[in-house]
Amino acid sequence: MRNISALVFASGLAFLLLVITWQFILGGAPMLIGEAILQQAAEELGAANLVTSVVLGYRGIDTLGEIAILFTASTATSLVLSSIAEKTSAKSKPGLRDDGTILASSASLFFPLLMTIGLYIILHGHLTPGGGFQGGVILAAAFFLPLLAVPGRGVNHSGLALVEGFAGASFIVIGIIALFQGKAFLQPLFGHGEMGSLLSAGSLPLLYIAVGLKVGAELSGLLANLAEPSGNGDETLSATESASTEQTSMQAEKTKS
Amino acid sequence: MTTNLIHWLLYGGAMGLIVIGIVGVVTLTNIFRIILALVIAEAGANLLLVIAGYRFDAIAPILTGQALSAMPTTQIMVDPVPQAMVLTSIVIGVGVQALALALVLKVYKNYQTLDLREIHHRMLADIDHSSGVISLLSEEQPKGERPLPEPETKNVLNSGGEK
Amino acid sequence: MNNIAFNVALPLLTAFLLPIISSGSKSATRFVGPFVLLAMLWFALAYFNVLQHPVAIALGGFLPPLGISFHLDNLSLLMAALIPLMMLLLWPYNNREGFREESLLLLLAGAASGLALSGDLFNIYVFYELLSVASFGLAAANRTAAAFAATFRYVIISGLGTVLALTGIALIYTQTGTLNLAHIGLLASQLNNPVGLSAFALIVIGIGVKAEIFPVNGWVPEVYSTASPRISALLAGLISKLAVLVIIRLLVVAYQGSQALTLLLVLGMLGIIWGELSAWHSKDLKRMFSFSSIGQLGMVLVAFSIPGDAGMAAGIAMMLHHLVVKPGMFLLTENWNGPIKKLKGAATSSPLAAFLFMLFALSMIGVPPLPGFWAKLLLVTGLVEANAPLYIIALVVLLTATVIEAHYLMSTALKIFSRGKKKHFKKLLQTPFNLTIATIFGAVLLAALFTLTPLGNKLNQIATESSDRSLYIKTTLSLKLPPQVKQQVSKVQ
């Protein structure tokens, strides 16, 4: 019954989408704001990569929302995966198989290389393709590789949280500074500099560094959370025990207080 | 002619991905596979967005070489706005995917199955159980396949603190 | 003057810093959240007092169709003020587990404010996603097996909705070449074709996951009965209204044609039928309230599908009424968790809770002097005046639903007030906190009863303002259209 209605829904949707495809005007969209941005962006923001001008300039608050989403996802993931009492320490439980020293040493060889590439991509985000997200992912890979190669090595979660918190906060603080200077929230600061040079495009590179560090720290945290075992199932209430969670949690609270 | 063909190919590809993904989400029963289907549908929507900003014979929206000095540039560029949007939506997708996988791990640990229908039945049984209502779904269930946990008959409100 | 952006920036900033704060001092963690919410309330109310006519605010200093703008009118500011208010009422003051739930709630507050204020389609999508992810975390926060399974289904249905909404936004972009709502409104004629309309349908169904709209509300009963009552109250009371707000903005600004209204009407009617019938059959309070929430949101949708000011007024009235009543009801379930059969004698153990239930139930059914009656009256008169076959059918559905609603709520009330063993409900006296909050909701409802005239006037003012399409467009685009866009627009039209 459920399956049939689901199929009807899906086929209806497929039909709708196919009809839409048929209706498309071939030859492209009107591109009203796109065209205007192409004309103005270089002058207004001074970033050679116009996508960066859109990501951090015209649609800066989207990017804020996006890093907030990553943060939320990683908070929620750790809420879901961690044990209630947070007693199980990650270090005592090796997460993955030990694959020997070759992997371990090559991982430590790769670490600085990946870090350099990641930072390079972040720093040149306003000039060439790439930027905070892509570089951040590579940073996360750099952190995660040793963890994969040397099982049992714990992750410094409080360090990650520190980087994550301050990177995210500095994005917003840069936005608020603009507000205190009488500009709009998230309005780019400083001058444009010379187009195409590393020190150009005002505060955009700073924003991208913040985004890169935050994305890197968050994804490392996510990966580490998924890789580490979180106890042996004793921390969640099992199916039959869950009958009266609310009452038990209330009880627990009472005993605590 | 070729431009038309390219358009059809691209739109067809994007719509195809969306439809395949959604059909997968709706029909599959393995919860791990459902996440994969969702990822595919998202990829289709992203492609659709990028196509929306594409123009023929245009270059990427990055100023290089001579264009840096000669502003505004004379070359036609593709629309940067959908590209920025897709950047955002790709990263969002990964966050949601990680959260969904964490939930899958937990669900599997608790119910020892990846079958969505079975999980749904057991979840409903659990809810009935915790609210003290005896399962309403017993007639819909495949009888004899695997027994549901017997709902307790004693009053849950009173048994709360016993554990 | 631009400090409404703080309503988004402050909660996000605090949420980012909360892990660091909590490693420093535990007590600071518990106070900083309510403090930020108070600040948000203050910012929203400050604007509310000053605002004479709608204004638009360009974020990042880029003029609207290019940059993102916030649209401030009475409706969006009302929501922006209600968000911190509801959060303060439903804040987990007694939570000692850690900072994560507080962090998620703050993120929810920031996302909700962004959603209420934003005037840009893709920005709305981003905040909607943030809202979703935060609510996933909160829904799973109970950490029972059933909560995880319910949240997983919620994530999948929301993910499906996300894909549909994103597809819809992409379609709108291919048709109009812009993302700003006001600019889309200016180019609305471009959307009056199959592609534009299906884009609307896709967005309605996609965003409708949170608004509990008919085909995508399978998660509602499961999540609400596995999450803690506070979270259910928040999701049903506040978050669903924000999703509805997005839909009506899109409807008012870009889709004034009858097809879009018909779509909403049909979805709303299906929601009413499905929700009320399921509520009728349900055997425990939480699920009964979840299903009746679906039914109520169906009524809200039907109200908004009535063209003109009348529909807007009825819709907003229904929305606000549900926003007060449903959280109160969910808070009561904390103590009355269990089958309805076993509620016998609940009234003797706590007369206050029983009185509150009676008050909420009567108002929801629409018994004359209570606010719920006036909201439903607006809806009924609107439907009668619309005077089209479909609206008459909707009227019949609505009245039938009211009868069903009255039946199941009153039979529950009879159970509560009948004699029974007292000992079942001892816990009620031990957790007075939720009951206090529920009492506040009840008091608000009663206060509304005594200020009906000023409320009605304000409601009409808000309704006229927010159903005015040209006002919305003018407000945002009066910030000056960039020259290139102006040329292109004149070329297109």
Add this chain to the structure above:
Amino acid sequence: MIWVIALMVFIMLVGAVTVLLVDSHVSAIAASSAVSLALSVIFVILQAPDVAMTEAVVGSGLSSVILALALFRLNRNKAKMEQSDA
């Protein structure tokens, strides 16, 4: 160029169908990774280098790693359970 696009769209669609139909989870992850790779090639052709880079790094890299990690833990849970059963 049209042949490249046609090939990539073909790979993408076949990969997507494979994800739904193939039995093994590992193959499904590989197929979804292939979809992402083909997609990033299309993004390059569509003059979207930023998006292509993100899709390659996130879609076929990070996403597959996350999926593989989750699968690894699922399998280990399964193995543990079978042990305790036996």
